[in-house]
Amino acid sequence: MYLDIPESVRKKERQKAKDLKKSRWWQNLIQDTECYYCQTPIQRAQVTMDHIVPISRGGKSTRGNLVPCCKTCNVQKRSLTAVEWTEYLNQELSGTAPSSTQSEAGTE
C-alpha cells in the first residue's frame, strides 16, 4: 500500500507541522512528556515531532496525527505506520522475535 502524494501537498503538510511546532499547544505538550511509542520520558530539547500516519502515507499535520517521539524511535520508525511500528515494538518486547534462538518451551 503506497499512496502517491503530490509534492505540493507534502510541502504544505510539512510547513503546517513546522507551524504547529511553534504553537502554544505543542510547546505545552512537550513541557513534560514521554515518547508516544516507547513511553520513555523525553527532555524538551530531545523531543521530535512525529506523524502517526506519515505524510507520505496520506497523513495530515493535525493535532490528532502529531505526537512527541524520542529520536531513537523517530529514526527507526521512518516510513512505517504507527500500527506497523507498534507491532514491531510488541514483538521485541514479548521476545517472540524470530531472531531469538533461546528456547522458550521449558520445564513448566
Ligand SMILES: [Zn+2]
Ligand atoms: Zn521512543
